[in-house]
Amino acid sequence: MYLLFAMLIMAVVTYIPRVLPLTLFNKKIQSVYIRSFLHYVPYAVLGAMTFPHVFYSTKHMPYAIIGTLSAIILGYYGKGLLIVAMIAVGVVYGCNILL
Amino acid sequence: MAKWDKEEYKRGLKKGLPIGLGYLYVSVAFGMMAAAGGLSPISALVISMTNLTSAGQFAGIGLIFNSAAYIEIALTVFIINIRYFLMSLALSQKLSVSMGRFKKMIIAFGITDEIFTMASLEKQPLSYEFMLGLISLPYIGWGLGTYLGAATTMLFPPLMQDALGIALYAMFIAIIVPAIRExxxxxxxxxxxxxxxxxxxxxxxxxxxxxxxxxxxxxxxxxxxxxxxxxxxxxx
Structure with a gap:
């Protein structure tokens, strides 16, 4: 029962912030500032979510750093999401096994 | 009512494919974590199918394992997800003007960091079909990976389980770095x-x-x- 309620709560509080602005806000925003602000939001969110947390994403920080560097280099050369994720995981796994 | 635009849906599917495959990795990690803490694969799957979010789910089941109070779960998961307010607001400016409220409610469910970013990169207004296409494969990948991770957790060597922790962040990096370059x-x-x-x-x-x-x-x-x-x- 506890689990069921907890799961329900998680679903609701995840949906609310997603659905409210989208359904309640119909008008085009005129302000250049706010439009620009919204344009930069995704990059700010991803940046803040990734660093420094990525360094703690695996047990050994040096391996996480090596994995991060490989992801940055691959991303710089325009490799896709999946390739970058696969290789970063592979690199960390390789470090885990070999070092 | 406009007709169902199949081409737009296909275009969305194509853009969603790499996200869907990436989510397989990340959600396997979530499934394994859920199973390790004692959740059944079905419970883990239900959480993934009703939440479709990474950080919020990880935090949420962490709290469930500690038998946290409902209010604590609600607040923590909500705070982690407040960023979707901004994304949803940004997206409200890009959806095609003719889209009805019910369709928007469906699209809203699929707003994740990656799906939102991918949609933001589109030059034209976002159609309902395109958004559904974009969401489809990530949703399937997220659910499938969760179930596989939870059901087969014993099959993965611990060193591999550990390495999967970086998958989500690697995806984030793969989105940010090319944009920074430009x-x-x-x-x-x-x-x-x-x-x-x-x-x-x-x-x-x-x-x-x-x-x-x-x-x-x-x-x-x-x-x-x-x-x-x-x-x-x-x-x-």
Whole structure:
């Protein structure tokens, strides 16, 4: 029962912030500032979510750093999401096994 | 009512494919974590199918394992997910004007960091079909990976389980870095956001702020500064 309620709560509080602005806000925003602000939001969110947390994403920080560097280099050369994720995981796994 | 636009749906599917495959990795990690804590594969699957979010789910089941109070679960998961407010608001400006409220309610469910970013990169207004296509494969990948991870957790060597932890972040990096390469404004935005995020992680007092709030504050300041320095002129 506890689990069921907890799961329900998680679903609701995840949906609310997603659905409210989208359904309640119909008008085009005129302000250049706010439009620009919204344009930069995704990059700010991803940046803040990734660093420094990525360094703690695996047990050994040096391996996480090596994995991060490989992801940055691959991303710089325009490799896709999946390739970058696969290789970063592979690199960390390789470090885990070999070092 | 407009007719169902199959081409738009297909276009969305194509854009969603790499996200869907990436989610397989990340959700396998979630499934394994859920199973390790005692959740059945079905429960893990239900959470993934009703939440479709990474950080919120990880935090949520962590709290469930500690038998946390409902209010604590609600607040923590909500704070982590407040960033979707901003994304949903940004997306409200890009959806095709004719889209009805019910369709928007369906689209809203599929707003994730990656799906939102992919949609933001589109030049034209976003159609309902395109958005559904974009969401489809990530949704399937997220559910499938969760179930596989939870059901087969014993089959993965621990060293592999550990390595999967970096998958989500690697995807984030794969989205940010090419954008930084193309735009100085994006470089400044992420530079500020990352610096602030590090401050919130390590600085005395500030490090007590929950990571969800830290992301929001860093985002507000970074995007706010970038919008001031690099305003975007309206094309249309």
């Amino acid at each position: 735009s100085r404004a994006v470089l400044v935005t992420t530079g500020i956001a990352v610096s602030l995020s590090c401050v919130f992680k390590y600085a005395p007092y500030l490090k007590d702020i929950s990571s969800g709030f830290a992301v929001i504050i860093a985002t507000l300041i970074a995007a706010g500064t970038a919008a001031y320095l690099f305003p975007i002129k309206e094309e249309s």
